Amino acid sequence: MKKSQRLRWQAGAIMTSALLGVAACSSSGSSSSSSNSSSSSNAALTASAPGITPTTITIGSHQPLTGPAAPGYSEIAPAATAYFDYVNANGGIYGRKIVYKYLDDGYDPTKTASVVRQLALQDNIYALFNGLGTPTHLAAVSFLNSEKIPDVFVASGCECWNAPSTYPETFGWQLDYISEGKILGQYIKQHYAGKKIGYFYQNDEFGQDGVKGLDDEIPASMVVSKQSYVPTNVNVGPAVAALRASGAQVVVSFSIPAFTALLKLTSLKLGFSPTLVVSDVGSDPITLGGLLEAFAKQAGATVNGNQLTNGIITDAYLPALSASDSWYVLFKKIHDQYEPKAPLDGNFFYGMSVAYTFVQAMFKAGRNPTRADLTNAIQGGLPQGPMVAPFAYSSTNHLGVTGAYMGVIQNGVVVQQGSVLTTDTTATGPITTYTGSEEQAPASGIPSASS
Amino acid sequence: MQTLPRRLAVAIIVAVVVVFLSIKLNAFRDYQIAEIAVEVTAVAGITVLTGLSGQISLGNAAFMAIGAYTTALVLLHLNWPFYLVLVIAAAVTAVAGAIVGIAAARLHGPYLAGATLLLGVALPSVALAYPGIFGGEQGLNVTFTTPAFLGVNFPPTRWQAWVTAAVALIVLVLLANLTHSRIGRNWRAVRDNEVAAALDGINVAAARVRAFVVSAASAGLAGALLAIITGTVAPGGFTLTLSIALLTAAVIGGLGSLPGALWGSLVIVLVPTYVTDVATSHGLSSTVGANIPVAAYGVVLILVMLVFPHGIQGGLLRLISAFLGTNQKSRTGRTAPPPHVTPSADQAPASQHEKEGSS
Numbered sequence: 186m187k188k189s190q191r192l193r194w195q196a197g198a199i200m201t202s203a204l205l206g207v208a209a210c211s212s213s214g215s216s217s218s219s220s221n222s223s224s225s226s227n228a229a230l231t232a233s234a235p236g237i238t239p240t241t242i243t244i245g246s247h248q249p250l251t252g253p254a255a256p257g258y259s260e261i262a263p264a265a266t267a268y269f270d271y272v273n274a275n276g277g278i279y280g281r282k283i284v285y286k287y288l289d290d291g292y293d294p295t296k297t298a299s300v301v302r303q304l305a306l307q308d309n310i311y312a313l314f315n316g317l318g319t320p321t322h323l324a325a326v327s328f329l330n331s332e333k334i335p336d337v338f339v340a341s342g343c344e345c346w347n348a349p350s351t352y353p354e355t356f357g358w359q360l361d362y363i364s365e366g367k368i369l370g371q372y373i374k375q376h377y378a379g380k381k382i383g384y385f386y387q388n389d390e391f392g393q394d395g396v397k398g399l400d401d402e403i404p405a406s407m408v409v410s411k412q413s414y415v416p417t418n419v420n421v422g423p424a425v426a427a428l429r430a431s432g433a434q435v436v437v438s439f440s441i442p443a444f445t446a447l448l449k450l451t452s453l454k455l456g457f458s459p460t461l462v463v464s465d466v467g468s469d470p471i472t473l474g475g476l477l478e479a480f481a482k483q484a485g486a487t488v489n490g491n492q493l494t495n496g497i498i499t500d501a502y503l504p505a506l507s508a509s510d511s512w513y514v515l516f517k518k519i520h521d522q523y524e525p526k527a528p529l530d531g532n533f534f535y536g537m538s539v540a541y542t543f544v545q546a547m548f549k550a551g552r553n554p555t556r557a558d559l560t561n562a563i564q565g566g567l568p569q570g571p572m573v574a575p576f577a578y579s580s581t582n583h584l585g586v587t588g589a590y591m592g593v594i595q596n597g598v599v600v601q602q603g604s605v606l607t608t609d610t611t612a613t614g615p616i617t618t619y620t621g622s623e624e625q626a627p628a629s630g631i632p633s634a635s636s
Numbered sequence: 637m638q639t640l641p642r643r644l645a646v647a648i649i650v651a652v653v654v655v656f657l658s659i660k661l662n663a664f665r666d667y668q669i670a671e672i673a674v675e676v677t678a679v680a681g682i683t684v685l686t687g688l689s690g691q692i693s694l695g696n697a698a699f700m701a702i703g704a705y706t707t708a709l710v711l712l713h714l715n716w717p718f719y720l721v722l723v724i725a726a727a728v729t730a731v732a733g734a735i736v737g738i739a740a741a742r743l744h745g746p747y748l749a750g751a752t753l754l755l756g757v758a759l760p761s762v763a764l765a766y767p768g769i770f771g772g773e774q775g776l777n778v779t780f781t782t783p784a785f786l787g788v789n790f791p792p793t794r795w796q797a798w799v800t801a802a803v804a805l806i807v808l809v810l811l812a813n814l815t816h817s818r819i820g821r822n823w824r825a826v827r828d829n830e831v832a833a834a835l836d837g838i839n840v841a842a843a844r845v846r847a848f849v850v851s852a853a854s855a856g857l858a859g860a861l862l863a864i865i866t867g868t869v870a871p872g873g874f875t876l877t878l879s880i881a882l883l884t885a886a887v888i889g890g891l892g893s894l895p896g897a898l899w900g901s902l903v904i905v906l907v908p909t910y911v912t913d914v915a916t917s918h919g920l921s922s923t924v925g926a927n928i929p930v931a932a933y934g935v936v937l938i939l940v941m942l943v944f945p946h947g948i949q950g951g952l953l954r955l956i957s958a959f960l961g962t963n964q965k966s967r968t969g970r971t972a973p974p975p976h977v978t979p980s981a982d983q984a985p986a987s988q989h990e991k992e993g994s995s
Contacts, residue, residue, distance in 0.1 A: 250926035289926035298866035306664035389773030
């Protein structure tokens with residue numbers, strides 16, 4: 186079954202490329218004079234921009250493949266690569282194959298500055314794609330913009346990527362932390378009226394933006410304690426003890442997965458069991474369950490990860506990992522074919538989804554795109570693809586997706602609660618219910634060139 | 637002394653080579669030249685501190701951070717010309733080095749390592765504690781522009797390579813003169829035998845503090861250069877790993893030898909990039925490839941220590957003297973100080989043995 190499918194794809198790919206080849210031959214004489222006519226469906230493929238050849242599109246990224254942020258996040262780039270491999274095997278982007286070169290920066294900004302220069306100046310990438318981390322990417326953003334290299338779909342929800350006048354080449358992708366904080370805050374205000382609320386957050390742009398959003402929605406009178414941590418210090422005991430002492434009944438956490446796990450385990454140890462509300466960044470049930478089991482094992486205890494994550498409230502901007510979802514079916518198929526050894530968790534889903542958005546943008550940029558064609562295509566707006574809410578992209582807004590749904594973790598899966606909510610980053614911007622329907626995954630698994 | 641003209645001549649030759657390379661090579665190689673120059677400046681500081689005065693520091697990344705943040709803050713708030721900023725960065729770090737040095741002068745061996753380790757771990761957290769001034773985890777942006785007289789199309793990385801290489805060479809020349817002056821002789825005397833040095837009338841504590849100040853100023857300059865070439869200053873760039881990498885570079889190159897600082901820096905900067913390229917071009921996935929440089933680093937370190945116990949510079953000198961015969965003794969003695977921390981009595985039999993074997 187699988188084999189015949191692969192054969193069919195291969196046959197399809199060969200036919201497509203043969204057709205393109207014929208088309209290219211037949212039109213090469215006429216269209217070479219007007220090489221900018223990217224809309225023409227039979228224009229020859231040219232080296233229209235740095236990093237683009239008639240057969241390839243080279244893009245690059247900086248990723249934490251080693252170091253403190255590697256657990257979980259190192260799965261994202263291989264997942265994106267799997268999706269690109271799938272697109273390449275099925276006709277590519279107008280016949281060009283995507284070459285994705287991602288280098289390790291170990292989550293160290295100095296190394297980020299170095300590897301991004303390597304990608305830009307030596308490997309001559311067309312665009313930087315999905316560079317991961319706020320402090321790391323900040324070490325690259327000025328350079329990329331001064332070199333006029335598209336800096337698309339940064340893997341960080343920092344509001345700082347939304348600066349079209351200073352950073353015209355840079356685009357966010359995931360839900361920004363302020364909007365996320367507002368959506369979580371509204372849920373808390375509505376569902377836990379009269380309860381005592383405690384905050385637990387990472388003391389950097391990520392956590393502070395999240396707190397800003399929470400404070401926009403939760404009345405200050407409800408908040409009894411705000412505790413922060415830094416990722417380099419794993420001793421969260423004092424912070425958790427302070428939350429416990431404040432009598433918090435609900436703890437809302439803007440934390441990376443490892444610190445969500447530490448919060449949960451330390452609370453257990455102190456006999457403290459508040460309702461946990463965790464940001465999407467730190468709540469992927471599979472990653473979190475694994476970490477809980479690993480940390481408990483280090484301390485000589487055995488716990489059931491799924492049991493401990495049960496009941497955690499969170500939000501999500503990607504569809505749930507459920508067999509009834511068309512995107513899950515598509516991504517699982519690609520996972521099983523190209524990267525079967527990787528865990529099929531939220532990080533993998535993230536990598537696939539962001540790669541899907543990139544392929545959409547490249548199709549929209551045209552057959553022979555310049556670098557400006559890509560940024561213009563994104564600024565013109567993109568279909569939401571796997572995301573549950575629309576993108577905000579315009580010439581004045583470079584943030585990514587605008588909304589998420591609330592959910593509760595049950596048996597290792599986020600179960601949606603209520604509808605998708607959208608909002609913006611302003612303190613007064615309303616939170617509205619998104620009425621549009623979600624997109625279904627295309628049967629081919631590849632966004633169509635016309636969309 | 638005629639050594640000063642000779643050192644200046646060597647520095648000018650190296651400068652010409654750097655300018656030539658920076659024009660011939662691509663923009664990324666120019667950036668690597670700048671990275672190497674930054675590394676050399678910092679490692680030269682360690683060479684003086686550990687190789688000559690016999691003190692160990694696991695906190696030089698913190699001094700680099702002080703230099704880098706000083707640069708970022710002065711450029712941000714005062715917008716002074718960069719050469720002035722470099723001087724200020726070096727001065728501020730020298731003061732910090734003096735304070736640490738006064739405390740460190742009372743400590744020895746593992747206690748000193750522990751105290752400087754504390755500095756290296758704790759100082760970057762100051763940036764997190766005062767996000768209003770230091771920008772917290774995301775740090776500060778640094779703008780460093782190419783001067784107008786070079787034209788708009790002049791590659792920025794080439795200008796960065798020139799500036800960093802010039803500073804590195806000036807630092808090396810100054811340090812070379814310092815180490816061959818009375819101050820440097822006092823350091824070696826203190827390193828080899830404190831009691832004997834004190835009996836000879838050397839103020840041991842003052843000599844040790846002086847070494848700390850010089851080492852910190854070099855690290856501060858390196859931090860300032862790093863800030864202007866990367867365009868950002870963030871606590872994540874000045875971790876303990878960097879302090880250890882600096883020490884490793886000094887050991888690989890040849891502890892106590894300034895040319896060794898260059899060899900060590902070349903290894904530290906170029907090996908990871910080269911190994912990653914080889915790993916990915918041989919079809920290893922990036923995830924596996926990412927861990928290869930760490931392994932290669934370890935292998936290089938072990939190999940150098942086995943083959944060249946006195947570092948690359950020590951090894952080169954031995955190879956040269958073996959090649960040219962035995963009459964080079966005076967020459968090698970002059971070009972480099974003893975490339976090791978231990979008393980020089982250790983080396984004499986080894987090099988003699990080498991010469992006997994070769995002749």
